[in-house]
Amino acid sequence: MFVANENRYETMKYNRCGTSGLMLPAVSLGLWQNFGHKGCFANMENMIHTAFNLGITHFDLANNYGHPYNGSAEENFGRILDDMRHYRDEMCISTKAGYEMWPGPYGNRNGSRKYLLASLDQSLKRMKLDYVDIFYHHVFDPNTPLEETALALDQAVKQGKALYVGISNYNKEQTAKMVELFAELKTPFIVNQPSYAMLNRWVEQDGLDKFVEEKGIGLAVFSPLYQGLLTNKYLNGVPADSRIGKGETWIGSQLNEAMVAKLNKLNAVAERRGQKLSQLALSWVLHNPAVATVLIGASRPEQIVENAACINNLEFSAEEIAEIEAILAE
Numbered sequence: 001m002f003v004a005n006e007n008r009y010e011t012m013k014y015n016r017c018g019t020s021g022l023m024l025p026a027v028s029l030g031l032w033q034n035f036g037h038k039g040c041f042a043n044m045e046n047m048i049h050t051a052f053n054l055g056i057t058h059f060d061l062a063n064n065y066g067h068p069y070n071g072s073a074e075e076n077f078g079r080i081l082d083d084m085r086h087y088r089d090e091m092c093i094s095t096k097a098g099y100e101m102w103p104g105p106y107g108n109r110n111g112s113r114k115y116l117l118a119s120l121d122q123s124l125k126r127m128k129l130d131y132v133d134i135f136y137h138h139v140f141d142p143n144t145p146l147e148e149t150a151l152a153l154d155q156a157v158k159q160g161k162a163l164y165v166g167i168s169n170y171n172k173e174q175t176a177k178m179v180e181l182f183a184e185l186k187t188p189f190i191v192n193q194p195s196y197a198m199l200n201r202w203v204e205q206d207g208l209d210k211f212v213e214e215k216g217i218g219l220a221v222f223s224p225l226y227q228g229l230l231t232n233k234y235l236n237g238v239p240a241d242s243r244i245g246k247g248e249t250w251i252g253s254q255l256n257e258a259m260v261a262k263l264n265k266l267n268a269v270a271e272r273r274g275q276k277l278s279q280l281a282l283s284w285v286l287h288n289p290a291v292a293t294v295l296i297g298a299s300r301p302e303q304i305v306e307n308a309a310c311i312n313n314l315e316f317s318a319e320e321i322a323e324i325e326a327i328l329a330e
């Protein structure tokens with residue numbers, strides 16, 4: 001039986017998710033990579049325990065996470081939970097459906113009621129849970145009426161299988177339609193999950209961040225480290241055991257000489273602030289008032305420890321912000 005550190009809540013900061021009642025840790029752990037059956041179970045377990053001991057109460061999953069087959073991350077998470085179910089009420093667990101999951105027309109990339117509700121049942125079974133805290137539609141589907149997707153998410157709540165709902169990979173315009181639909185249904189729609197990082201600022205350009213803030217919806221940001229590029233790892237080349245080194249991401253295509261120079265300049269700012277580059281990148285995203293939490297990924301527990309410590313320096317001076325803007329604009 002896993003016994004958590006007694007002082008686990010002394011180290012984390014908690015933010016309200018929009019104007020909802022739900023508090024989220026500033027740093028959350030996502031299980032997209034490194035939690036499938038391809039990985040080492042003891043390492044996965046260690047990462048979840050390490051995170052929980054740091055006050056990271058939020059774990060973000062999706063039906064399709066894990067290699068070599070979709071759903072294996074939820075299976076492993078369920079197995080890890082077996083030893084920590086007495087802490088269930090101290091956890092906020094999310095899952096999603098929307099991308100390719102099972103063969104045929106119903107488990108394919110879509111937002112139908114048929115797919116979403118069946119998928120949620122499967123996720124609950126894999127994690128051995130009665131409910132998830134947040135159920136997301138994973139990606140906007142131009143072919144399903146948004147009313148149908150909204151009703152399916154609303155039904156998940158009415159069935160008691162989800163406490164809150166969210167949407168992911170929806171832009172401002174698409175989000176605005178969902179805001180209206182959920183308001184009519186009185187669905188507890190509290191969160192939007194976009195990608196956002198120093199090197200990926202589409203949410204600012206789109207105006208999604210300002211819009212959700214105005215509507216009282218929180219942002220749970222994914223890939224805030226730009227899949228690891230915004231860490232010390234790639235400052236002097238590509239380590240073989242990294243996500244880029246293993247060829248697991250397209251992000252390696254961005255790693256040219258100019259990018260390495262930019263990363264080193266950002267690292268100099270981080271060092272002056274007494275931070276690692278990863279911590280600077282996370283603090284910078286958290287500095288946007290629309291952001292409730294950053295969803296980090298990790299391949300080992302030490303990365304979680306390093307990343308969680310970003311909360312020790314979340315303030316930026318105007319000079320630092322200007323300097324960072326200038327580096328990013330180069």
Ligand SMILES: NC(=O)c1ccc[n+]([C@@H]2O[C@H](COP(=O)([O-])OP(=O)(O)OC[C@H]3O[C@@H](n4cnc5c(N)ncnc54)[C@H](OP(=O)(O)O)[C@@H]3O)[C@@H](O)[C@H]2O)c1
Pocket residue numbers: 029030031032033034060061138168169193221222223224225226227228229231232233241242243244278295296297298299300302303304306307
């Ligand atoms: N809604 C969506 O469509 C969507 C899409 C993508 C992700 N997500 C969510 O967001 C979560 C995070 O995404 P992500 O994994 O791309 O996030 P990320 O935090 O940008 O990247 C995580 C990767 O960076 C490296 N890393 C992390 N901390 C490090 C450190 N301190 N030093 C050196 N390297 C470090 C690790 O890769 P190495 O393997 O190289 O060590 C790690 O796996 C996912 O797990 C998922 O929950 C959602």
